Amino acid sequence: MNPSWQAVLALDGTIIEGHRVTAVELPTEFGRAVPELRRALRRLQPRVAICVGLAGGRDGISLERIAINVIDARIPDNAGSQPIDVPVVRNGPAAYFTTLPIKAALASLQREHVPAHVSQTAGTYVCNQVFYALMHATRHRHAMHAGFVHVPWLPDQAERHHAPGLPLEQTRHALEVIVGCALTTRRDATVSGGAEA
Numbered sequence: 219m220n221p222s223w224q225a226v227l228a229l230d231g232t233i234i235e236g237h238r239v240t241a242v243e244l245p246t247e248f249g250r251a252v253p254e255l256r257r258a259l260r261r262l263q264p265r266v267a268i269c270v271g272l273a274g275g276r277d278g279i280s281l282e283r284i285a286i287n288v289i290d291a292r293i294p295d296n297a298g299s300q301p302i303d304v305p306v307v308r309n310g311p312a313a314y315f316t317t318l319p320i321k322a323a324l325a326s327l328q329r330e331h332v333p334a335h336v337s338q339t340a341g342t343y344v345c346n347q348v349f350y351a352l353m354h355a356t357r358h359r360h361a362m363h364a365g366f367v368h369v370p371w372l373p374d375q376a377e378r379h380h381a382p383g384l385p386l387e388q389t390r391h392a393l394e395v396i397v398g399c400a401l402t403t404r405r406d407a408t409v410s411g412g413a414e415a
Contacts, residue, residue: 219372219375220272221272221369221370221371221375221384222271222272223241224389225369225389225392225393226241226243227241228390229241229390229394229397232394234394234398234401235397235401235402237397239397240262242255242258244258244269244348245296245297246296246344247295247296247297247299247344248291248297248299248301248344248347249297251344251348251351252348252351255348255351255352255355256351265361265362266318266362266363266364266397266400267362267363267364267365268318268364268365268367269348269349269365269366269367270366270367270369271340271348271368271369272368273341273345273369273370274375274376274381275370275371275379276370277333277335277370277382278332278333278335278384279327279332279335279369279370279389280335280336280337280368281316281324281337281365281367281396281411282316282339282340282366282367283315283316283320283336283337283338283411284313284314284315284338284339284340285306285350285352285353286313286339286340286350287305287310287311287312287313288304288305288306288342288346289301289303289305289306289342289343289346290302290303290342291342291343292342293343295343306350306354307350307351310350314350314353314354315353316353316364316365317356317362317364318363318364318399318400319400319405319407320336320365320411321336321406321407321408321409321411322399322407323396323399323400324336324407324411325407325409326395326396326398327395327396330395332384332388332391332392332395333382334392336412337368338413340366345366348366353365363400367392367396369389369392369393370382370383371384372385372386373385
């Protein structure tokens with residue numbers, strides 16, 4: 219059970235700032251996730267594209283800032299594949315920055331009392347692969363906002379792992395706030411989202 223999909227599915231079909239949310243589930247598989255992402259982008263032609271994944275153990279919503287061009291799988295994916303030190307896109311740039319207004323979203327989430335932070339790394343697993351592929355695919359679509367958000371475990375899952383968790387409704391609401399910010403923010407806020415390490 220993946221709370222990232224549960225929260226996204228709960229938003230499927232809703233209208234935010236005049237735009238309909240369409241949820242698409244990608245497999246946690248290196249070989250299939252990116253082709254399915256590309257098909258969805260071609261089919262939907264979204265105004266905003268936000269990929270969402272699980273980062274169990276994180277304290278709240280993680281607004282990802284940077285996607286890096288490397289896959290280094292600590293564990294196998296759901297198909298048993300475990301690529302190590304391979305690029306997401308051969309000869310692609312080292313990294314892409316999100317085009318989501320993550321600082322404005324952070325401020326909005328904090329006003330809503332949702333635990334959230336800017337994250338400087340989406341890891342090197344399928345989530346980062348999808349994030350990088352999303353930014354590469356949309357790099358010439360300057361009017362489009364795109365990026366990645368990690369969500370924590372649900373409270374019952376978190377309890378089993380002795381880690382922080384967030385109720386599903388709060389996670390769903392957080393994603394709704396982020397989408398709303400992406401659709402209404404022209405210039406990102408200037409607030410701190412830095413990290414010491």
